[in-house]
Amino acid sequence: MLLQILRRTATLIVSLVVSSVLVFVFMALLPGDPARVALGVNASEASVAQLREQFGLDRPLVAQYLSWVGGFLHFDLGTSYVSRVAIAPQIVDRLQVTLWLVVCSMVLALVIAVPFGTLMALRQRRPSGLVLSALSQVGVAVPAFLAGILLVTVFAVKLQWLPANGWTPPNEDPVQFLRQLVLPVLALGLVQAAVLTRYVRSAILDVQREDYIRTARAKGLGPMQALRRHGFRNAAIPVVTVLALQLATLLIGAVVVERVFVIPGLGSLLLDQVANRDLIFVQDIVMLLVLAVLLVNFVVDLLYLVIDPRLKVATR
Missing domain, CATH: 1.10.3720.10 (MetI-like)
Incomplete structure (x- = not known):
């Protein structure tokens, strides 16, 4: 039974990693510049560049992804691009x-x-x-x-x-x-x-x-x-x-x-x-919903071990 729990835990972790990559890539591929959206079409290029640097949008995508995931693990979901308030x-x-x-x-x-x-x-x-x-x-x-x-x-x-x-x-x-x-x-x-x-x-x-x-x-x-x-x-x-x-x-x-x-x-x-078009906000909410669905499926997998005695016999 312990081996089954470890397998399901590993599956959960892999699913979370793959889901986070897909959510991040999908949001990154959407057209439009979040800094330009936040400041408006009349903003100067210098202001847009400054805001992109402030939000870390000028960094490579891999660095942005790792920073986002690291913040998510500590429930630091970043700051809204539009309202500049903690998410x-x-x-x-x-x-x-x-x-x-x-x-x-x-x-x-x-x-x-x-x-x-x-x-x-x-x-x-x-x-x-x-x-x-x-x-x-x-x-x-x-x-x-x-x-x-x-x-x-x-x-x-x-x-x-x-x-x-x-x-x-x-x-x-x-x-x-x-x-x-x-x-x-x-x-x-x-x-x-x-x-x-x-x-x-x-x-x-x-x-x-x-x-x-x-x-x-x-x-x-x-x-x-x-x-x-x-x-x-x-x-x-x-x-x-x-x-x-x-x-x-x-x-x-x-x-x-x-x-x-x-x-x-x-x-x-x-x-x-x-x-x-507050993409970081949308990205955080979507990932949170994905996390909720994956956790529920993980709990259901564990319930199978409790409900179905045949699985207990199979894991001995």
Whole structure:
């Protein structure tokens, strides 16, 4: 098992190095001079040259890359080309907002997907199972931004139960924070729940066909008892895999949903800096998102060793 952990750690490190090179090269290849963008088209050549030297843009690309990676490892993300303000504190503030949105949405998706996916599998040929399957198909077809617009139209405009947009930190007004969190979490969570429900259903159906489930049923256990004792752990393996993939989708969806609900999260910050052509800011945010996705996949790989006993036997 220790050897497997070391292998996965090495894979994570190599993936991070390759990803950082790709992100840096992609940003370096974009047209335009960041110093010229920051100072404006009317700036003198001397001013542009001075700013390029200040930001280190006059150095070789290899030196710029090594400096950027070294700063990233110490969470020194540099200074914005446009606002001349340190980047790290701004990202930390916005990241807290996005984490609330992503974590709550994923929890909601799991709370919905696990029981309803199991119910769909157990009642696949009954009317209730068919209705749930149809609803999940509709949820898969609806994008998160459209779900957000529909929720705002119904619950904010028509019924006026919840605010349509805005963000209040939880330490300032917990009640208003929860009210403003409900609609964006529903917009993201319901769409993700529809996708996960299909995978939970498929995993449960596959487990039900296994010999050990048939043996448990033959010994007198009911469908739910057999699943609870022998099936859920094996069914969790493909679902955990999908969760890692869905997190990347959730982060991308959060970018759009934050715009719909005017939430000052990391996605909104990324779009703002793309509009400002603040390339170092965009580079840092993209790398941070890549790091988050790779770390989640790394954690999922480690969970396989816990969930699947066959991997433990294979590593002995």
